[in-house]
Amino acid sequence: MTGRFKPRIAPRPLDAVVRRMRTLALLSEQEQDLVRNLSDRRERHMAGEELVGEGQTGRRARFVVSGWACNQRVLPDGRRQIFGFLLPGDCFNVCERPAPPALCSTVALTALETVDAEPLLEAANRGEAPSLARALAVARQVEQALLLDHMVRLGRQTAYERVAHFLLELQRRLEIAGLGDSQRFPLPLTQEILADALGLSIVHVNRTLQQLRRERLIELRSGVAILLQPDLLASISDFRPTTPTNALRRPA
Amino acid sequence: MTGRFKPRIAPRPLDAVVRRMRTLALLSEQEQDLVRNLSDRRERHMAGEELVGEGQTGRRARFVVSGWACNQRVLPDGRRQIFGFLLPGDCFNVCERPAPPALCSTVALTALETVDAEPLLEAANRGEAPSLARALAVARQVEQALLLDHMVRLGRQTAYERVAHFLLELQRRLEIAGLGDSQRFPLPLTQEILADALGLSIVHVNRTLQQLRRERLIELRSGVAILLQPDLLASISDFRPTTPTNALRRPA
DNA sequence: CGGGGGTTTGACGAACGTCAATCGGGGTGG
């Protein structure tokens, strides 16, 4: 880490994005540079800030560069359902232009950094970046898969299974983004957020986490999660790694 | 209804499909005929038949012409989650070609009739049917919206609210397809299917329906549902009619 | 008349939510 020479512009910050895209399709060098050069039009958001409002139109495609966000909807009586999380490397507002009204709001959960991804869409639409176009399509497919996984958790899994399954999902996604290893990853979520994602009460999330700790399946300290027995967690929660990396790639 | 002359080919059967598409975009006469002329390549399926297997590739876009189907996933221990229902007029397997692996399986719940919709996609891709292309895009958006509604039900609503909300959704969709009125519609689902959709047990679905009947909110007899007090049901379940018909249409 | 799938009912228990109090750590102003 000590002063290694970096010839290219904009070295580190978009690392997660490039990494992520490369797991989705085989990007050419030019395509990778296209991504790395997005660094302008960066934006910073504070935790709690709403990035996209429900029903909002004219949204521009963006990447999360650092920090966490979520898609959610809030009922009039205050109940909240979180549909999914946006991690570094994830894109949002990627759809046909002009973008239709947003189906839910997107909210920053931590300090957050994003970049405009429209230049990529334009290049892709002009046919200049076929693999990139494909990567974005696959990203949407993965997003959809995660949504269905989440729905199974909510509808047909117990609290215990839900938490285990969800932690495994985060582990995989964060490892792909280069932000964790096969067991350890940052988890900057309050138990209230977990509860609203998993369809549980705060108290019950707490107890479920306690149980997983007691059974030496996980550790959880100061924003870091450690999966002590990932395989056991996977069999407990019927976790099947969709997209083990490139599973969705087109053959040729 | 007694022998009114119908000049065009293939009169009735695709009515639901045309109706549905017309609520999604303003179709030209040619575009409507394009839809109506799909009648070839019709296919019949029996209840229980799997139309699409999880992970299946090379799927072709299709419309449901009559009957009901659902998207679902089954866990190894037999638990099942139904993600949503396909009603007459709905399309499935509509996505960029070549189609990525299916994220869940699609199963016929009743005797079912479908038609191949690929000709429409091709015409749309050739730029020959812009409004149709738009209608298909909106259809996907609506499908996504229904998915999120369903997730809110599963994660944050009580059994009572879930059933009420779900019945209202069906009422709206079936009325659009021309298969029901503002209160009455066919409901060819067993309580087991309802349970697997709503994340409940059969017994609890039964009791919830009993309660709704006792309170004179609904009637349910021999495959027909009647919403006696739709407004009350809506306020009970916080039902907000997304897409009150054409809400998602592009301004110009 | 018998059978089978779907519905209904009751009794019971487990999972999960609610309420309320306490704890604990990091930040902040005095």
Next chain:
DNA sequence: CCACCCCGATTGACGTTCGTCAAACCCCCG
């Protein structure tokens, strides 16, 4: 440096919702 404070985590007691098991019922059909 310390007292305070606030938010989030934790714990206990208790109530409700919902699931499970099992039996009865109902209706359509052969």
